[in-house]
Amino acid sequence: MLGLLLALGIALPAHGTVRTDSLWSQALGVYKHYRVYLPPSYEQDRARRYPVAYYLHGLHGSERDWVEHGHLDAAMDSLIAAGGPEMIVVMPDGDDGWYTTWNTLGGYSACLHDSTLHEPARDYCVPWLHYDDYIARDLVAHVDSAYRTIPDRAHRAIAGLSMGGYGAMILAFEYPEIWSAAASHSGVVSPLYTGPHPFAPPLRYATDIAQVRAALGHLWPWMRLPFGDDMAAWRSRDPLWRLERLLATRPSMIPAIFLDVGMDDHLADENRAFHAELTARHVQHAYAEWPGSHDWTYWSAHVGESLAWIGAHIAR
Helix, strand or coil: CHHHHHHCCCCCCCCCEEEEEEEEECCCCEEEEEEEEECCCCCCCCCCCECEEEEECCCCCCCCHHHHCCCHHHHHHHHHHCCCCCCEEEEECCCCCCCCECCCCCCHHHHHCCCCCCCCHHHHCCCCCEHHHHHHHHHHHHHHHHCCECCCHHHEEEEEECHHHHHHHHHHHHCCCCCCEEEEECCCCCCCEEECCCCCCCCEECCCHHHHHHHHHHHHHHHHHHHCCCHHHHHHCCHHHHHHHHHHHCHHHCCEEEEEEECCCCCHHHHHHHHHHHHHCCCCCEEEEECCCCCHHHHHHHHHHHHHHHHHHHCC
């Protein structure tokens, strides 16, 4: 069939290329791997520069997830084949770092000798736990120097799923000069939300650590070290708090925002709460709920929506 199509002069759909690359992160004190999707024309048109989107993985994930489980490369190829814009997409390794500077030192030496890790210690352990600066400073600067990006805010976006959805929101609000758009799939976007369940106003938020621990359930052990044991530390890392600070200081820098969540996702109520808070503050955003749960079946089905939305914002 391939030979017949070529003999008839029928053009085959172009495909992008996925590479594995690495960088030295001053913020973490180690080399980190990332994957990068390069659009079909990247190798042919050497003078062209491209907008770039950063896609963050979830808890216990890696830089491989968005391609191997989310089929992001196939989604990008399909969008481009349908006439969508070409973009570079960068998928970094964020460990279980929650894309923030940790409130504890973490124990680098103990991590290196931990036999229970879900990936090799050399790929997971870091001496300096500054995951926000790693993404916002080290990675962005490296990608802009190593690839033909359009290196400005207007042509740069960040997105993620679950832990990565949290990361996309806090990084976009903390570094609004870097990203002009942020998207979250099933994100931990309201970690202090305590109810009601099912979602309904008036909304309740944790006022002490015991309430935070109860509300987070299985996530608590994975968030305690990065976020700390006091409410001040949790509030400072809360996406709504960071948004309110940005609204008060630089309202013109609010990024475009996209949120979605599965109707059967255990994080659906906190996403509804964040949607309600954005609406109450008149912050423009896109919000969607679709059938599905907190899994790759859902994320692979809907990554195309965020990619198309991001393309409309940063590839103009």
